[in-house]
Structures are given as structure tokens and as C-alpha cells.
Amino acid sequence: MTERESHDNIELRPSSEFSARAVRHVVAEVVAAPPPELDWARLETRLLERLESERVTLRSTPPGSLGALFGFVAMAASVVLFVLGAGGPAATRAAATDQLVDVATLPVIDDALGAHSHLAASLAPGSALESGGAARRFVLPGVAAFMLAPGSRVVVRRTGEPYVLELAFGQVTAEVVPRHDTDAIVEAFIVESGGTRVAVHGTVFSVARSPERVEVEVTEGVVAVGPAGYRGDTTGHLLAAPSRATFAARDARLIEVYAPTRATMAAAATPRRDPASLLPAANPLGISRLAEPDAEREVHVRAASRQAPSAPGRDVRAEAVPQPLQGNPGTDATSPPAAGGEPSAAGAVAMSVADARAAMVSCLRRATANAPAASLSVSVSSQITVTLDGDDDVATVQFAPPLRPEIQGQCAGLLFGRAVAGAGSSFVIPFSSR
């Protein structure tokens, strides 16, 4: 008797004999079912190409820092991206196929704010850009503008759509031109590094890294963070503004979701700048503000926000006090952050599931109320799954099917930073409107 058989003889069978027999029957069918015939030639080609690209990456990566790099994908709207590489110029070996471009040979243009930018439209795959001792700004007309912090290097891996940059080391900040021609998810601009990819769905956000981690902060809209190396749209964790989360650099595994900071909330509440003003000239995107000590401060803010509304000895999250979700922001200490006001750090009083549902449905109804034309009837339907972390704080908000990124960001933002009492690990909000 095999171990499997002996195990099956243990009295752990389903109560219904017929159901148990049916399970066994289907299991036998599943085991016997032949797998689909894949396109082996294509798979082999892709596999070998990927192995070759990883071999090149290995050659161009400092020893010990493979997997310690990170990246993101920016999509279809105004995006701010901030990346800190783990290595440094001295530790880097350029891949044999990469050609370092002399930045001085690139045409210089001035944007609406008078910032000097290098026109990078002519760069071909394999072109490497280094910033040297000063920050340098590059523009890809119609696609994005990106800023290399001092001591940074990126390599163009693909032109066209999506435009792919690989961050070798240092920092890159990018803002992607919004796409208004389609509601579909379009990956227009990508930065990849190591095993992590961050996809932005119409968002202002930042990404920072420590040696093993990637930190993503979303101030506007929605980002998707997932593993690199897959075809098609980036899949992974969906973060909606305002939120901040940490991922493993190697495989984009979610490590922790933080409550949004005051700065994030304030940025989320600030109307988006005109896309034409990509990257302000003075202290573009505040790179220095995203260093590691800031993360510690934000964790502190998160902890403080849980304690502040509570009198000594009281657990405010256990009370599930219904709170007005569209109150007067900035004046009500228990109100969640809302656009147009200064959010309160002491705003993390637990809401009930009913409150969360009401807030989400109300927000979605408002956001989807206007049809593009009076003669059109628009039907919107989505199932929103809210997952909570161990402290009952909202960790992720998923829309299936997805709605327009700005709607997702606007409505999911109502829940981030809030605790939901009595919901277990997740709950679902069905939404449908006509």
C-alpha cells in the first residue's frame, strides 16, 4: 500500500459518499487530462531570448546586486516615478551591447517652465544614458519626461510602445504623458530593474528602494506592481492613491502596506498639474524627500494615527464608530482624507463594513454619473474586493473588472488609511449603476 493509499484510508473523507465519489471521479479526469499543446517553437525562442537577456543583465550588474535593483511601469497618464538603484557607477560593468550616449550631442529643448531638457527621441535600444555629477532631464515627446539624479544610469531597452528603460543604478524620476485616446490600459512607458515592475494607471507616484525592497508611494490614481518578465500588461498588486507599500525587489512580493502619509494625502488632494508642465524645474519631484528615514517617519505617523483618537485604554478600532465619509476635511479629526483639505493624521478610526460600502458606492455613483452624451445610457458594473491586513487596515482595493484609473484612485483613496472593523480579512462591495 502506498503512502497515498494509506492516507486516503484515514477517516478524513467527505461526509457525502456521492460527493466524495464525484470528487475522486473529477480528480481522475483532471489527472488524465492531457495538457494543451503549446507553441513549442515560440516558447523555446522566448525562453532562449530571456536567458540571453538575463545573461546580459548579469554582465551589466554589480556583483551581489542582482535582484537588488527595481523598477516600475508607468501607464497612460501623468506619472511621477522615483527610483533608487542599489549600485553605483564604480561598481557597474556595462553590457557589451550597450552604447553610452554622449548627452551633450542630444538636442536641448526648454519646456513650459523653462527647464532644459535633452531630446531623447532619437535613442535606439541599447543606448545608455548617464547623468554624471548633475541631474539631467530627458524628454520623449508624447511619451514621457524623465530625470536622472546625479550618478545614475539607464539603458533604453525598447522604443515605441511600450518604451522600456532599464535602471542600472541611481535614480530615475519619470512623468508620463496622459493618454486620453482610449480608456483601455496602455503600458506606454516602462522602467524595469531586477524582478520588479510597477505599472501606473494614470498616477502620480514615487518608488524608492532599500537594498532588498522597493517602496511605492501613490499620490494620485492607481498603480499596479508586479513581477517583470511576463508578456502583456503588468499584473500584480493594485494600489490606489493615497497609499504606500513595500515590495520585495526580487519578485515584487508584497511585504507591507503603510497608511498614506500627510504628504501623500496632500499631494493626492492637489489638482494634477498640466501635463505640459512635466517635471518642474526646481527640485523636481523632491527626490531627497524619499530617502529611508522618511519611511520610518511614515510608519511612525501610521502608528500615531491609530492611537490619537483613543482615550487611554480604549481601542477605537473595536468600536466601529460610523463616521461621515464626506465631511469637512481638515476640521473633523475623525474624517478620512478628502480632496481639497488637509488630512488629519489622527483620522484612522475604524469604520464598519456598511460605512465602507456606502462610501465606495456613493463615490462610484458620483464618479460614473455623467454619460458622455445625453442620448447615451452608460452601465457600469464592478466588484470591489477590499483586503485588510492583520490590523484591520485596508491593504488593497481591487476592481474586477477594472474601472477607469482615475475613478478607481478617487474612490479607493477613501478607504486607504482606514481600518474596517468586523470584516475579517476581506470583504466585497458589488457595484452596478445604469
Place this chain on the structure above:
Amino acid sequence: MSTDDVDAWVESARRGDRTAFTKLFRAHRSLITAVVFRMLGPTGDLEDVVQEVFIQIHKSLPDFRGQAKFTTWAHRVAVNVVLMHRRRARSRPVLVEEEAGGHEPDAGLLPDQDLSRQRRVRAFYRLLDKLSDKKRAVFVLHELEGMAPADIATEVDCPVLTVRTRLFYARRELAQMMHDEPALAGLLAELELAAEGQEQAADADEPARTALGQGRDRRSDP
């Protein structure tokens, strides 16, 4: 393909011989695809995950000590990659239900039988996806991959008793959920009908057997 061939390819692939690795790929792609397919079910991710398995095999070749057969080791790598893929995919946005990539080969069944089987298999994977990840992993590894509870315990890093408990609850939940899936509820009805038919046949045979027995008894009377 002999074991010696595989060993030679492994050794060459370790040294960076791309041709040897291609041979390993060609020799094991069907096996790996079958493992991934059984664990994930019909999905559009199949090709990507199979590729990921071979990428992982390539990366891990230096760690392969030859203590187990390459096939066994590759199976374990595939299981790990699929489990990792499931963890990563747990919270990704799902746009639509993805269809399996590639073409399903002819299983030699009549068209309606084949269609019914495919429906049952898809329905079964839908039920599997309703299980918690922990229960799903244990059930799939044991029932579909035939792994022993002790091996699963090592794989998922928990005590063997926990594996058995998860298996118990997974089976029970699946059995309960089957009634809600039309394709599987139909199978249940078929099984019940078949059982009833057997009982009726047994009942019909019973008087004859009884009469025969009585006759035998009478003949044996003095």
C-alpha cells in the same frame, strides 16, 4: 533519451552550453507543462509559467547535485514556481476569465463526452480556486501531483498533521461546493442514478437467488 544523456546535458548546461539546455528543455517540456497545467488548470498563464519554470531550472542548475533524478528535481522546481506564481497572482487584477493557451489535444472521446469532461474540469478548477490558498495547495499537491503528505509538509513548510487537516477540509469543502456547480452537480446526479440502478438490479436478482437457495435447501432436506 537515456539517463546518461540527461546527465551529460545537465553538466554541459551548467557550463553555459545553450544547446545542451535546449535539449533539456525539449526533453522535459511536456512533463513540466503537464505539472503546471494540473496545478493551475486551464489558464492563459500556462505558457508564461512554463517558461518561468525553465528559467528557474536554468538558474538553479548549479544547485542540482544529482542526488535525485533530474526529472524529480525539475518537478519540484515546477511545483515551487507554480506555488510562487499563485501567491503573486493572488491580488492581481483580473480583467476577464482567461482561456487556456494552446490547443487541447484529442482525448479520443466523443465530442459530447469530451465537452462534458472539459466542462467538469473547468468547473472543478473554479471550485479549487474558491478554496483558501493553503488548502488548495495541499489538495493539488496530494490529489493531482500524488505527493505524500510528508513531502507536502516540507514543500509548504508546515507539520504533516496540518497537511492532513487541510486535506480533510479541502475535500469536504469541495464535496459541499460541487452541488453549486451545474457541471459537477450533473455528475453527482449521474452517480446517484447509477447507484440506484445497481440497487434495483440487485433487488431484482434477490428473489431468484432466494428461490434458488430455498430449492437447494429443500433438496438437502431428508
